[in-house]
Amino acid sequence: MLKCQKCGKTYEKFRLVCECGGLLDVVMEFKGSFERLLKKEYLDVRRYLNFLPINEGVLPKLVLPITPTVEMDVENVKVLFKLEYLMPSGSFKDRGTYVTISKLKEEEIKEISIDSSGNAAISFALFGKAEGIKVHVFIPEHTSKGKKRILKLLGAEIHEIKGSRMEVHWKAREFKDAFYISHWYNPYFLEGTKIAAYEIFEQIGEVDYALVPTGSGTLFLGLYKGFKEIKNFEKAKMPKLIAVQAEGYESLCKRSKRKSKLAEGIAIPEPPRKEQMLKALKETEGFCMSVSDSEIDRAFNDLISMGFLIEPTSAVVFAAFKKLLERGEFEKGSKVLLPLTGSGLKVI
Amino acid sequence: MLKCQKCGKTYEKFRLVCECGGLLDVVMEFKGSFERLLKKEYLDVRRYLNFLPINEGVLPKLVLPITPTVEMDVENVKVLFKLEYLMPSGSFKDRGTYVTISKLKEEEIKEISIDSSGNAAISFALFGKAEGIKVHVFIPEHTSKGKKRILKLLGAEIHEIKGSRMEVHWKAREFKDAFYISHWYNPYFLEGTKIAAYEIFEQIGEVDYALVPTGSGTLFLGLYKGFKEIKNFEKAKMPKLIAVQAEGYESLCKRSKRKSKLAEGIAIPEPPRKEQMLKALKETEGFCMSVSDSEIDRAFNDLISMGFLIEPTSAVVFAAFKKLLERGEFEKGSKVLLPLTGSGLKVI
Numbered sequence: 001m002l003k004c005q006k007c008g009k010t011y012e013k014f015r016l017v018c019e020c021g022g023l024l025d026v027v028m029e030f031k032g033s034f035e036r037l038l039k040k041e042y043l044d045v046r047r048y049l050n051f052l053p054i055n056e057g058v059l060p061k062l063v064l065p066i067t068p069t070v071e072m073d074v075e076n077v078k079v080l081f082k083l084e085y086l087m088p089s090g091s092f093k094d095r096g097t098y099v100t101i102s103k104l105k106e107e108e109i110k111e112i113s114i115d116s117s118g119n120a121a122i123s124f125a126l127f128g129k130a131e132g133i134k135v136h137v138f139i140p141e142h143t144s145k146g147k148k149r150i151l152k153l154l155g156a157e158i159h160e161i162k163g164s165r166m167e168v169h170w171k172a173r174e175f176k177d178a179f180y181i182s183h184w185y186n187p188y189f190l191e192g193t194k195i196a197a198y199e200i201f202e203q204i205g206e207v208d209y210a211l212v213p214t215g216s217g218t219l220f221l222g223l224y225k226g227f228k229e230i231k232n233f234e235k236a237k238m239p240k241l242i243a244v245q246a247e248g249y250e251s252l253c254k255r256s257k258r259k260s261k262l263a264e265g266i267a268i269p270e271p272p273r274k275e276q277m278l279k280a281l282k283e284t285e286g287f288c289m290s291v292s293d294s295e296i297d298r299a300f301n302d303l304i305s306m307g308f309l310i311e312p313t314s315a316v317v318f319a320a321f322k323k324l325l326e327r328g329e330f331e332k333g334s335k336v337l338l339p340l341t342g343s344g345l346k347v348i
Numbered sequence: 349m350l351k352c353q354k355c356g357k358t359y360e361k362f363r364l365v366c367e368c369g370g371l372l373d374v375v376m377e378f379k380g381s382f383e384r385l386l387k388k389e390y391l392d393v394r395r396y397l398n399f400l401p402i403n404e405g406v407l408p409k410l411v412l413p414i415t416p417t418v419e420m421d422v423e424n425v426k427v428l429f430k431l432e433y434l435m436p437s438g439s440f441k442d443r444g445t446y447v448t449i450s451k452l453k454e455e456e457i458k459e460i461s462i463d464s465s466g467n468a469a470i471s472f473a474l475f476g477k478a479e480g481i482k483v484h485v486f487i488p489e490h491t492s493k494g495k496k497r498i499l500k501l502l503g504a505e506i507h508e509i510k511g512s513r514m515e516v517h518w519k520a521r522e523f524k525d526a527f528y529i530s531h532w533y534n535p536y537f538l539e540g541t542k543i544a545a546y547e548i549f550e551q552i553g554e555v556d557y558a559l560v561p562t563g564s565g566t567l568f569l570g571l572y573k574g575f576k577e578i579k580n581f582e583k584a585k586m587p588k589l590i591a592v593q594a595e596g597y598e599s600l601c602k603r604s605k606r607k608s609k610l611a612e613g614i615a616i617p618e619p620p621r622k623e624q625m626l627k628a629l630k631e632t633e634g635f636c637m638s639v640s641d642s643e644i645d646r647a648f649n650d651l652i653s654m655g656f657l658i659e660p661t662s663a664v665v666f667a668a669f670k671k672l673l674e675r676g677e678f679e680k681g682s683k684v685l686l687p688l689t690g691s692g693l694k695v696i
Contacts, residue, residue: 043391043551044416062655063416065434068392070411086413086434088657090693130655150693153652203391304501307410307478309436345438345498345693 001053002187003027005276014103016185023273024187026053034233038202045098048198051229053191058105060098061130062088067196069203072306075325076332080204082196082339084219085310090343092219093123095196096189100181101127103188110134112179115172117165117215117264118147119342120183125156138172140165143264146346165267184216184272193222194229200337201230207239209330210337211317214243214252214288215266217277219339224280239337241286243277244320246296246313252277252288262296265313265342295319303340311342349401350535351375353624362451364533371621372535374401382581386550393446396546399577401539406453408446409478410436415544417551420654423673424680428552430544430687432567433658438691440567441471443544444537448529449475451536458482460527463520465513465612466495467690468531468566473504486520488513491612494694513615532564532620541570542577548685549578555587556682559665559672561689562591562600562636563614565625571687572628587685589634591625592668594644594661600625600636610644613661613690643667651688659690 002011006022018024030037030051037050045064049056070081084092097120104112113136114124121137128135136157139148143160151158159175161168173180183189196219200207210227212220220243230236243252248259249267251274260267271277281287291299299319300312308314317338330336350359354370366372378385378399385398393412397404418429432440445468452460461484462472469485476483484505487496491508499506507523509516521528531537544567548555558575560568568591578584591600596607597615599622608615619625629635639647647667648660656662665686678684 043414043547061418061420063418063431065413065416065431066391068411068413070409072409083411083413083436086436088431088434088655090657126655126657129653146693150657153692199391305477307436307474309438309474309498343693344501345494345691 054102060101077330078335080337085343089123089126091119092341093120095192097123099188099192115168118143125154190222194226197226207337208334210239211242215268216271241284243288244316262293262312291319309344314341402450408449425678426683428685433691437471437474439467440689441468443540445471447536447540473502538570542574545574555685558587558685559590563616564619589632591636592664610641610660639667657692662689
């Protein structure tokens, strides 16, 4: 069931926003304990099906892995790199796409449109291709060549838009020939990304901090929701959420004058779920921080040296981690989650 | 322990071949049942550590996922696509590299050389980078640009060789400045790849056929070994192994005159473990078959349409599957494993 954040109206059918214009959230009730609800016969995303608002009869054909978590000690802090880039389309977006596609199949929707800086477009193009759903993708003209080549190979209908990421968004909304499923608004998308929190809880247990690349907030809000559900199941503590943003595109902290060129995946100055993110920061006693392109570049090289083949946007969390470590933000022995969101293979 | 196939001599230390020139195999004894030996606290490769000849103190930092298996019904046959391309470096080679690197760490070997058509080189370059091991890679000059770019980014010392894949191999063997760890000979490599069979057994249970892209045989022999070990544990039946080779590079069936240009990953006309592979084919009542570039190309497009972002070499198994299906090779309801070995993101 979908429920409006503003007026409380509920819906059974897939829609992006409430009639009143308010944002929608998925509301679910769980019967049973965390342990019992796990489907232990599966070693992939289906292990967590009982926590998802989807019907087993209409699952996407493509199956998502449980992404590994790599533990490293850095100056007495336990860093947990979660390898979200090892997804079928090369980014964490596949989590949100997985749940969304299952709803589209349930409602027999056959043609969709989406706006994206690249990764969400590739994810929907891939799953759409596998399911016979036609996908219109609206992308900025400056999207990397590698990403454009993949979109072509996948047979997506590409609409290249001159202008900012926000202009791409408006063009996609104006397009009326397909069902628009913006991952910024789409409440089912967050249901998919929340599963990263469930995996971490099974792999590691409680964590103290989660640093999350934050543009539109699809991963940030998904993790928030996942950790919160686990808290209700297991009385586990919520990690402090730290939203990491790129210079010039801060929406949750002070906007810098300089604009990042490296963090294309989170260059979203006006995310629709901003208020929801601010609330999550407050509730978890977390905060927002910004990193510069030179910091991203150094962190990117550090991560490659550690063996993580990621794209530059994914490096923002390690850039932020290094700054916070220097400031003495983390207590000795604390556990810090750094999801690595996108594969470098698409852009190298 | 390593044991020579020819003279039976055993070794404790890492080496490629016996003093007598014979090939070496890892010999291990397992105490306990399959179920009990699983390390269920892990949802990644470490779940199978008890089946590996490695020491938990020297594991590589990078952790491998359990790759998902996608089930599809094709004309009453259950096809099992195993997504081996979702590994950290984009190919199944990471399985062999994982075990090899752990032995290198144990023996404190800091500089290695390897010859490869691309994927094994990238895998060793990645893991080497993460562990501070210097990696010399010998690759054919015609290796795809994407793969070369990744090798550069990973700081591998690149030796581009004009000539055939076999000439690349001989150049690497002549190079004496580093420890040569050819994945063709290296017995530890097969210990890594065998884990794919363990995963399949946990995910699906018994399978009836396994179609495997076969050049040097690292996946073919690894799967053979894994299924054989599981047979001993569980009295499970061995699948019929079908080695799929590309035109012009057949080593286990009749050599074609035409030479494949698409299947660069298995263009290995003289694999050192050929006799061992023929034995495995005989023992499992399997066979070798060859596919042409036009068949590979069609199968590649089919797989992309199904949502598998793979490289052309990986399509050989689906090309072979379609031919065998047409011939009526598979009984109704049989389970056919098709490992999809390499990511398309590196070459698109």
